[in-house]
Amino acid sequence: MPEIKTEDVYIELGRHPKAGFAAEDLILQMGPQHPSTHGVLRLECVTDGEIIKKAVPKIGYLHRCFDKHAENENWQQVIPYTDRIDYLASMNQNFSYAITVEKLMDIEIPERAEYIRVIVSELQRIASHLIAFGTYGLDMGAFTPFLYAFRDRETILDFFEKICGGRLLYNYIWIGGVSHDLYDGFKEECMKFLDYFEEKIHNEYNPLLSFNKIFIERTANVGIITPEQAIDYGLTGPCLRGSGIDWDLRRDDPYSIYDRFDFEVIVGKGEKGTVGDSWDRYMVRIWEMVESIRIIRQALQQIPEGDIISEKVGKVVKVPKGEVYGRTETPRGELGFYLISEGGKGPARLKSRSPCFSNLCVIEEMSQGYMLADLVAILASIDIVLGCIDR
Amino acid sequence: MTETLTNPVLTLLRLIPGVETLSDGMQVLLSGFLAGVILFAFIAVFALYAVYLERKVAGHVQDRLGPMEVGWHGLLQTIADAIKLLNKEDFAPKDVDTKLFTLAPFLVFMTALSVFVVFPYDSQVSIANLNIGIFYVIAISSIAVPAVIMAGWSSNNKWSLFGAMRSAAQIVSYEIPVGLSIICVIMVVGHMGMQEIVEFQGGGFWKWVIFRSFPFNFIAFFIFFLGSLAEVNRTPFDLPEAESELVAGFMTEYSGMRWAFFFLAEYGNMLAVGLVGAALFLGGWQPPFEFLSFVPGWLWFILKALVLIFVQIWLRWTLPRLRVDQLMYVCWKVLVPFAFVCIIGVGLWEVLT
Numbered sequence A: 001m002p003e004i005k006t007e008d009v010y011i012e013l014g015r016h017p018k019a020g021f022a023a024e025d026l027i028l029q030m031g032p033q034h035p036s037t038h039g040v041l042r043l044e045c046v047t048d049g050e051i052i053k054k055a056v057p058k059i060g061y062l063h064r065c066f067d068k069h070a071e072n073e074n075w076q077q078v079i080p081y082t083d084r085i086d087y088l089a090s091m092n093q094n095f096s097y098a099i100t101v102e103k104l105m106d107i108e109i110p111e112r113a114e115y116i117r118v119i120v121s122e123l124q125r126i127a128s129h130l131i132a133f134g135t136y137g138l139d140m141g142a143f144t145p146f147l148y149a150f151r152d153r154e155t156i157l158d159f160f161e162k163i164c165g166g167r168l169l170y171n172y173i174w175i176g177g178v179s180h181d182l183y184d185g186f187k188e189e190c191m192k193f194l195d196y197f198e199e200k201i202h203n204e205y206n207p208l209l210s211f212n213k214i215f216i217e218r219t220a221n222v223g224i225i226t227p228e229q230a231i232d233y234g235l236t237g238p239c240l241r242g243s244g245i246d247w248d249l250r251r252d253d254p255y256s257i258y259d260r261f262d263f264e265v266i267v268g269k270g271e272k273g274t275v276g277d278s279w280d281r282y283m284v285r286i287w288e289m290v291e292s293i294r295i296i297r298q299a300l301q302q303i304p305e306g307d308i309i310s311e312k313v314g315k316v317v318k319v320p321k322g323e324v325y326g327r328t329e330t331p332r333g334e335l336g337f338y339l340i341s342e343g344g345k346g347p348a349r350l351k352s353r354s355p356c357f358s359n360l361c362v363i364e365e366m367s368q369g370y371m372l373a374d375l376v377a378i379l380a381s382i383d384i385v386l387g388c389i390d391r
Numbered sequence B: 001m002t003e004t005l006t007n008p009v010l011t012l013l014r015l016i017p018g019v020e021t022l023s024d025g026m027q028v029l030l031s032g033f034l035a036g037v038i039l040f041a042f043i044a045v046f047a048l049y050a051v052y053l054e055r056k057v058a059g060h061v062q063d064r065l066g067p068m069e070v071g072w073h074g075l076l077q078t079i080a081d082a083i084k085l086l087n088k089e090d091f092a093p094k095d096v097d098t099k100l101f102t103l104a105p106f107l108v109f110m111t112a113l114s115v116f117v118v119f120p121y122d123s124q125v126s127i128a129n130l131n132i133g134i135f136y137v138i139a140i141s142s143i144a145v146p147a148v149i150m151a152g153w154s155s156n157n158k159w160s161l162f163g164a165m166r167s168a169a170q171i172v173s174y175e176i177p178v179g180l181s182i183i184c185v186i187m188v189v190g191h192m193g194m195q196e197i198v199e200f201q202g203g204g205f206w207k208w209v210i211f212r213s214f215p216f217n218f219i220a221f222f223i224f225f226l227g228s229l230a231e232v233n234r235t236p237f238d239l240p241e242a243e244s245e246l247v248a249g250f251m252t253e254y255s256g257m258r259w260a261f262f263f264l265a266e267y268g269n270m271l272a273v274g275l276v277g278a279a280l281f282l283g284g285w286q287p288p289f290e291f292l293s294f295v296p297g298w299l300w301f302i303l304k305a306l307v308l309i310f311v312q313i314w315l316r317w318t319l320p321r322l323r324v325d326q327l328m329y330v331c332w333k334v335l336v337p338f339a340f341v342c343i344i345g346v347g348l349w350e351v352l353t
Helices: A006-012 A066-072 A078-083 A090-105 A111-139 A144-164 A186-210 A213-219 A227-232 A238-242 A278-302 A355-361 A372-382 A386-390 B008-013 B024-061 B077-087 B098-118 B133-141 B144-154 B158-189 B194-200 B216-231 B256-281 B297-316 B324-352
Strands: A026-030 A042-048 A051-058 A322-330 A333-341 A349-353
Touching: A042 A372, A051 A372, A066 A078, A066 A349, A078 A090, A090 A111, A090 A322, A090 A333, A111 A144, A111 A186, A111 A278, A111 A322, A111 A372, A144 A186, A186 A278, A213 A278, A213 A372, A227 A238, A238 A278, A238 A333, A238 A372, A278 A372, A333 A355, A355 A372, A355 A386, B008 B024, B024 B077, B024 B098, B024 B256, B024 B297, B077 B256, B098 B133, B098 B144, B098 B256, B133 B158, B133 B194, B133 B256, B144 B158, B144 B256, B158 B194, B158 B216, B158 B256, B158 B324, B194 B256, B216 B256, B216 B297, B216 B324, B256 B297
Parallel strands: none
Antiparallel strands: A026 A042, A042 A051, A322 A333, A333 A349
16 A cells, blocks of 8 residues: 655645654554544544644445445335445435436336335435534534434434335435335324424534534634635535635536425525635535425425336336436535436446545645544534445 | 551451451551452552443434343443453563553553542541542542553554653643642642641532632642543544544554553543542532431542543543643643642642631
């Protein structure tokens, strides 16, 4: 494995090893087994005491050849693999892939299926942001928010289990619709949960962590991503919106039926520090959960009866020749699939554009000069999932 | 020597036939050994149930139950954990500095144990009633710093080293506000012996040091409490073993019984600062009201310490952790100046009244 040599860094910094009284730098391997790297990420850090001079992410510990493997599967068989790209937001991955294939097939799907898709993917967004919230607390040393987040996420997973049997990997959103209909009483249960959960955000999560003085001290003005940097590195999702850029695919490039709902796109305003700091990115996720609640409420009120899967899609999915790029807004940002079909039983080529990969790239530039504890805060504020980075 | 020869451990020892005939020196040696055994048992049992308390409090703070399976409401859970630790392989990683690596946990535990010698558990009950009692506590607890550095350095692990350096910086820094706040107490009482400090506070809770020279000793108590949190590495000052940053700090490479000794020392220290806080500010074994004096003094002492320990646990499961520079900021720019103000305030108060 290529290591950073101390001398190279000195040369880069314009200092010779033997010049002056500079202390020798410490090379620190953070990961792949480390509690705060959120999986098997390795950060090669060059530090001066606790000050980070350079932190280079080394990825690939979870690479599973998804893009290549998809070429050997037929159109439907790819869906379970998409579950495993970002295993904390599997519904959104299913959704993204299904939409892309449907775009190429140019088919309409039943109204009810569209609504179910929106409901489950917004529930999944809440579940995913809850993990981001909880692990952020954990990385800042507060253990309790983590368990509160998991308590409420549990209810969402129970919904999913009752709907489709899966709690983590669902294989639920199929080409042309969804695999199972909602169960009786889902609407009432879900509404009840949304009321309960909205109250929890305002009365439990925010006072406990978001507006805690120590938490604000730790995250505000730490890891600032300027809007220019965010665009240059191709950031998407809460990381981009945290930097104050008003861009959300659900509103700006509406897919499915998102144009029917009334919701706001949350952007970072730099309330506690500078626009684009870690606190902003964190807070975007908290308020996005509230917006997701709004969307789900509207969808539950509007949902019609009807089929849940298009009759035009047979057992063997036939996709015409062509190329397509489809994208959706997952909890972590823009997930896109670029597909080439040659009319065969499966994709001839598939390339996935994962949000986490682009989001992680910025860490090398933005972590310089911060302390080791800040690196943990920055990494957590980006909210990476290694499955999504490595695929 | 006469003072030492009347301590309760020695009295206990003399119940054994034949001990009377031994020389004074031998008797003192034996009593020291016995005191060590008693304290070890006391701290071990306390640590087991402090862990249980911590887990139960954490459970209820976090909307869950905590340990429930082993014994009634999980009462035997920590004993099962201790047995597991005892059974673990005595493992030291490759390339550690074996001597320091082995010695460090015991040295840390020794300092945690030694401070218990001077506490006044009841009127007339303390293992050694030194006339510089509180000074002894501060002095002995500092020995933990080199021991922690030994652990961090010998582990041959960068995370351990980070943890050790943080711990050293933290303990050394926070001893200053703690020491200054203790000076406020000594100024009021006029004596450094723990027993004398407690005796001074008799006659109702309004006579406790915390309510003397109001509000200066009240502030001094908070400074002492915050500083003691930092000295025993509790959240929000748990940087030396910050799990999410440093894996487990200076304890990263330790496992089994060696790790358990660090753990025991940690809970021993928790109890120690609780007891010091109770003795210095909250009247030690003195009851809050005269009519409650039928309750034994040691129970009051332990109860007051447990209240402080409960607050420590409560804070741990509520607050996030500070960063290193913020930690130093809190110490040098907030606590130390306030402690000086308190000293001046207490001094003026004592002179003017």
